[in-house]
Amino acid sequence: MERKTTRAALLGWTVLVVLFLWTPLAIIAVYAFNSSNIQVWPIPGWTLHWFRVAWRDPDVRSSLWLSVNVGLRATGISLLLGTMAAFAIHRFRFFGRESISFLLLLPIALPGIITGMALNSFYVFTGISFSIWTIVIGHATFCIVVVYNNVLARLRRTQTSLVEASMDLGADGWQTFRFVVWPVLSTALVAGGLLAFALSFDEVIVTTFTAGAQTTLPIFILDNLKQGQQLPIVNVVAFAVILLTIVPVAISVRLTRDTGVLRRGAATVTAAESVEITTV
Amino acid sequence: MGARHRLSSAFWRRPWLKAALLLTPPLAAFVLVYLAALVSLFVSSFWSVDAFTGKLIHQWTLQNFHDLLHSNGTYLRIAGRTIGIAAAVTITDAVLAFPLAYFMARLAGRRVRALLFVLVLLPLWSSYLVRIYAWQTILSHNGALNWSLNKIGLPDANLAYTNWAMWIVFSYVWLPFMIIPVFAAVERIPDSFIEASGDLGARGRRTFRSVVLPLALPGVVAGSIFTFSLTLGDFITPLLVGGNSSSFIGNVVEDFIGINGNIPFSAAFATVPVIVMAAYLLIARKLGAFEAL
Numbered sequence: 001m002e003r004k005t006t007r008a009a010l011l012g013w014t015v016l017v018v019l020f021l022w023t024p025l026a027i028i029a030v031y032a033f034n035s036s037n038i039q040v041w042p043i044p045g046w047t048l049h050w051f052r053v054a055w056r057d058p059d060v061r062s063s064l065w066l067s068v069n070v071g072l073r074a075t076g077i078s079l080l081l082g083t084m085a086a087f088a089i090h091r092f093r094f095f096g097r098e099s100i101s102f103l104l105l106l107p108i109a110l111p112g113i114i115t116g117m118a119l120n121s122f123y124v125f126t127g128i129s130f131s132i133w134t135i136v137i138g139h140a141t142f143c144i145v146v147v148y149n150n151v152l153a154r155l156r157r158t159q160t161s162l163v164e165a166s167m168d169l170g171a172d173g174w175q176t177f178r179f180v181v182w183p184v185l186s187t188a189l190v191a192g193g194l195l196a197f198a199l200s201f202d203e204v205i206v207t208t209f210t211a212g213a214q215t216t217l218p219i220f221i222l223d224n225l226k227q228g229q230q231l232p233i234v235n236v237v238a239f240a241v242i243l244l245t246i247v248p249v250a251i252s253v254r255l256t257r258d259t260g261v262l263r264r265g266a267a268t269v270t271a272a273e274s275v276e277i278t279t280v
Numbered sequence: 281m282g283a284r285h286r287l288s289s290a291f292w293r294r295p296w297l298k299a300a301l302l303l304t305p306p307l308a309a310f311v312l313v314y315l316a317a318l319v320s321l322f323v324s325s326f327w328s329v330d331a332f333t334g335k336l337i338h339q340w341t342l343q344n345f346h347d348l349l350h351s352n353g354t355y356l357r358i359a360g361r362t363i364g365i366a367a368a369v370t371i372t373d374a375v376l377a378f379p380l381a382y383f384m385a386r387l388a389g390r391r392v393r394a395l396l397f398v399l400v401l402l403p404l405w406s407s408y409l410v411r412i413y414a415w416q417t418i419l420s421h422n423g424a425l426n427w428s429l430n431k432i433g434l435p436d437a438n439l440a441y442t443n444w445a446m447w448i449v450f451s452y453v454w455l456p457f458m459i460i461p462v463f464a465a466v467e468r469i470p471d472s473f474i475e476a477s478g479d480l481g482a483r484g485r486r487t488f489r490s491v492v493l494p495l496a497l498p499g500v501v502a503g504s505i506f507t508f509s510l511t512l513g514d515f516i517t518p519l520l521v522g523g524n525s526s527s528f529i530g531n532v533v534e535d536f537i538g539i540n541g542n543i544p545f546s547a548a549f550a551t552v553p554v555i556v557m558a559a560y561l562l563i564a565r566k567l568g569a570f571e572a573l
Contacts, residue, residue, distance in 0.1 A: 024414030111513015172286030
């Protein structure tokens with residue numbers, strides 16, 4: 001349909017935008033190997049020195065540990081609550097069903113600062129002191145929806161006749177779950193869990209309001225960037241964070257390939273749709 | 281038959297019981313923590329803080345909102361800057377995203393499309409803080425941008441710590457949020473519509489303006505909700521790449537909570553992005569842009 005020149009122009013534009021998206025990530029990766037401790041482009045030489053320094057740095061270690069710890073707990077909570085909500089929404093029709101979907105989407109539809117402030121004032125007003133759990137709760141609020149979306153998408157593609165057949169053949173609820181539902185669901189759960197972990201691991205806005213004096217890895221990066229300190233270590237940590245978030249996402253893309261779940265993307269579109277539902 | 285069987289038939293006979301059991305924990309957690317927190321934030325915007333003791337005064341007052349409006353225009357200017365840049369970012373992202381989304385949806389083969397999909401999604405998921413930091417290094421005096429400019433014989437661009445820097449970085453960070461819904465909308469346009477337009481004598485440009493654009497608009501609006509809303513609520517980008525007079529609403533809010541411990545004033549200012557977003561959604565609906573979504 002399109003003329004040749006139009007096609008070529010569109011292709012060229014696409015290539016440029018993809019380069020625009022990836023160049024900054026590539027540059028950070030290069031800086032991690034910078035032999036100088038001054039940030040200059042191009043880097044004067046290559047070294048693995050800063051990886052060793054970063055690995056031995058006690059602040060990096062403790063914040064990495066806290067981030068992993070928070071990520072695992074938030075992922076656990078979201079897997080549990082997100083799956084429960086997805087099952088209920090999928091199986092049953094009841095009053096207020098649409099608004100529950102919308103409610104779960106709110107934390108990613110509203111700017112993170114609103115969620116962060118709200119939780120911060122909630123903790124202050126109720127006298128809850130900051131701990132690892134205050135961070136975990138903050139992260140779980142927006143991780144639940146990722147699991148929920150993944151599980152719901154998988155359930156919608158699974159025929160209910162499978163479950164009915166299992167029941168007809170004499171399986172009880174538990175057996176049906178174990179031998180019919182679980183095999184269908186497991187990859188969606190793994191994918192949802194990985195995405196939730198990736199979301200939690202690099203979250204910074206909500207965390208600044210719910211961490212108090214604790215330092216997660218992104219907070220460590222932010223604090224050092226604010227003061228322009230320890231940039232060589234920050235480069236290495238930033239590079240590691242990119243890898244640690246991209247790898248789980250890439251795995252989950254593979255796991256849910258046929259579901260066509262667009263992850264954050266799908267969540268945004270669904271959120272836009274549900275926002276519409278409530279404003280009508 | 282064991283207890284397990286009796287239990288599972290009990291659930292089978294009373295589906296509402298199962299629904300209730302499944303829904304109560306997630307809903308209770310959500311309502312008790314998240315919604316309660318949102319409500320307490322909203323309510324606290326009508327409270328105040330004792331200037332001497334720093335304690336909350338639980339008395340209804342409009343003082344916070346009054347202060348926002350009568351501050352020699354400082355806060356109004358900050359709100360204006362936030363909203364203005366959010367609008368510029370939204371338009372930029374729409375322009376950047378549309379040709380790519382169109383190429384992905386209508387011209388690319390299956391494998392290229394899948395590849396592009398991953399190439400667009402992975403940056404979205406990789407750390408947002410790190411991506412801002414990447415731009416901080418690129419735009420800095422000794423960074424990759426000036427190096428490239430010098431290579432082709434152009435002088436340095438001093439973009440670091442300006443509103444221009446914020447505009448570039450925000451457009452970069454939120455771009456995938458625009459690409460995906462626009463792609464979904466363009467993909468949904470049936471080929472026959474475009475063929476029909478050609479059969480009726482429309483040239484490429486006319487087909488684009490009268491067929492593709494109106495049908496893709498819902499996707500652009502869906503994307504714009506996120507580019508706009510995320511920019512409105514941000515404070516990290518202004519902090520890291522903005523200049524001295526680049527504060528956003530988010531920065532003021534963060535300062536008032538972190539340094540002054542004045543939650544009520546922060547809460548009052550935070551209502552601005554929420555109200556702006558509500559208005560934005562209403563206008564989008566008035567334009568009828570949502571109906572095809």
